[in-house]
Amino acid sequence: MRILVVSPRVAPGVLTLEAWDALRGAARVLSAEDGPHVQAIRAAGIDVAIASDRPDAGDDVVWVAPPGDLQWARDVADSLVGGDGAPVEVVLGSYDLPGARLLDLVDVMGRLRRECPWTKLQTHESLAPYVLEEAKETFDALESGDTAHLREELGDLLMQVVFHAAVAAEGTPDDPHGWDVDDVAADITAKLIRRNPHVFADGDATTPEEVDATWQRIKAAEKGERR
Numbered sequence: 001m002r003i004l005v006v007s008p009r010v011a012p013g014v015l016t017l018e019a020w021d022a023l024r025g026a027a028r029v030l031s032a033e034d035g036p037h038v039q040a041i042r043a044a045g046i047d048v049a050i051a052s053d054r055p056d057a058g059d060d061v062v063w064v065a066p067p068g069d070l071q072w073a074r075d076v077a078d079s080l081v082g083g084d085g086a087p088v089e090v091v092l093g094s095y096d097l098p099g100a101r102l103l104d105l106v107d108v109m110g111r112l113r114r115e116c117p118w119t120k121l122q123t124h125e126s127l128a129p130y131v132l133e134e135a136k137e138t139f140d141a142l143e144s145g146d147t148a149h150l151r152e153e154l155g156d157l158l159m160q161v162v163f164h165a166a167v168a169a170e171g172t173p174d175d176p177h178g179w180d181v182d183d184v185a186a187d188i189t190a191k192l193i194r195r196n197p198h199v200f201a202d203g204d205a206t207t208p209e210e211v212d213a214t215w216q217r218i219k220a221a222e223k224g225e226r227r
Contacts, residue, residue: 001061002026002089003077006037008067009103010094013040019093020044022062030055031064037093038064054079062091106181109162113170124167131160194218 002022006015015023023029023046030051031038038048041064048064054076055061065073077088112119134157141150165181172178195218197203198211205211 001055001059001063001087002091003063003065003073004091004093005065005069005073006067006093007096007100009096009100012036013044015093016091019091022091026062027060028055029062029064033066035067037067105158105162106166109159109166113166119163122163122167124164127160127163127167131164134160194222 004019004022006019023041023044029041029046029048031048032050032052034050038050041048055063063076065076073090077090114120134153138150138153138157141153144150161184162181165179165184168178169180170178193200195215196211197214197218198205203214205214
């Protein structure tokens with residue numbers, strides 16, 4: 001028996017070769033719940049039965065775990081087999097790339113914006129004091145040298161970025177289309193590429209001082225263009 005673990009942050013149907021081989025070679029494919037990943041597997045021509053009862057460890061079965069729940073798969077595997085029993089293998093069908101957890105934050109903020117009475121009333125103006133507060137607390141954490149505290153405060157500061165992006169995404173009469181957190185990320189990514197030509201283009205800076213001088217020169221030129 002194999003237990004297939006998939007990430008909820010990866011598009012349904014995007015699975016590893018090992019996962020597809022396991023699915024196509026199994027006598028049966030079962031899942032404890034229906035969902036986008038199960039539907040994508042069915043769309044590929046593989047029948048998936050929904051079953052709440054656990055199969056026997058010795059069966060030629062692939063059991064699709066709840067998306068993202070690797071611990072569930074391990075716990076089930078431990079409960080199905082012990083000692084010299086039949087082998088149970090956990091197969092990673094898809095896994096998170098660095099930064100994938102940011103999608104969880106965006107999703108949670110979106111739900112709060114829709115369902116939380118306080119969150120849905122906030123504006124850029126009402127949130128402004130919190131940006132200053134969280135930036136100050138982040139600075140204090142840096143000064144303290146407490147990296148665990150810094151991690152927490154950076155999370156609070158990051159929440160402000162995502163919060164403002166969620167507000168902006170709803171648009172205004174002056175800007176009905178608005179912008180979202182992807183636009184924020186795209187802008188800063190493009191800026192980093194433009195201002196670091198020694199990495200991304202044909203720049204010749206080789207020392208920290210030269211890198212900083214190039215950054216400042218490009219920054220000044222960009223600000224001049226916007227005047």
